């Protein structure tokens with residue numbers, strides 16, 4: 150597949166995947182990811198969308214240097230994925246928040262700052278600003294187990310943003326939440342993103358979530374995992390709740406649905 154043309158927020162490609170293939174073991178017959186070419190612009194919000202097993206998480210982990218590709222190259226602002234990781238360019242939010250239950254919310258957000266050897270007052274100040282950003286200032290001294298699932302995920306987002314990453318990688322962060330919480334968190338995430346301006350790569354298997362959040366939706370198909378379409382989402386920003394029931398929204402969702410192989 151040709152590398153998608155660059156249009157939109159900025160013309161600078163921040164992440165470039167070139168001919169990326171991934172086989173988990175020599176014995177494995179199926180490629181988890183096959184020959185993926187993709188450029189992601191600086192400041193862009195991109196969704197990786199597809200059914201279970203199509204390689205979304207694998208691609209995200211490859212970008213984060215948590216896995217190494219069997220073939221192909223990953224370039225992040227002129228560096229390898231490993232160099233980008235060591236430069237702390239990535240913040241990662243997983244499907245489950247993975248918070249430390251014995252640490253209060255503020256201490257959880259401060260955790261990644263401990264390795265940066267910032268003065269304690271500065272760590273606390275940064276954590277408090279992030280908790281304000283995600284609307285949890287009042288819960289700084291609570292323990293994670295005293296919060297709802299959606300609030301815990303907001304703590305995880307604040308923690309991922311603590312090192313001020315250029316790139317936020319999110320692996321189905323809201324899929325364990327009910328539909329109401331998920332839609333609210335979608336709106337909150339966009340409000341946070343508009344303030345921090347990082348590049349976001351967001352894994353989901355929800356078409357409405359991908360359309361609502363993204364500048365572009367990358368559609369993947371399974372066995373082997375291939376990039377089958379890249380769909381531009383020209384809905385204006387800021388995105389509003391009303392847009393979810395607009396003709397344009399349904400048209401885009403239908404176009405994405407049709408782009409799945411075999412449809």
Ligand SMILES: Nc1ncnc2c1ncn2[C@@H]1O[C@H](COP(=O)(O)OP(=O)(O)OP(=O)(O)O)[C@@H](O)[C@H]1O
Pocket residue numbers: 173174180181199200201202203204205206207208354374
């Ligand atoms: N650690 C692993 N070892 C071997 N095979 C793996 C491993 N992790 C994933 N796979 C395989 O790679 C393929 C892609 O998996 P991946 O988890 O990336 O898909 P996904 O689209 O994120 O799925 P889901 O939506 O269910 O999380 C699948 O066929 C899966 O079985």
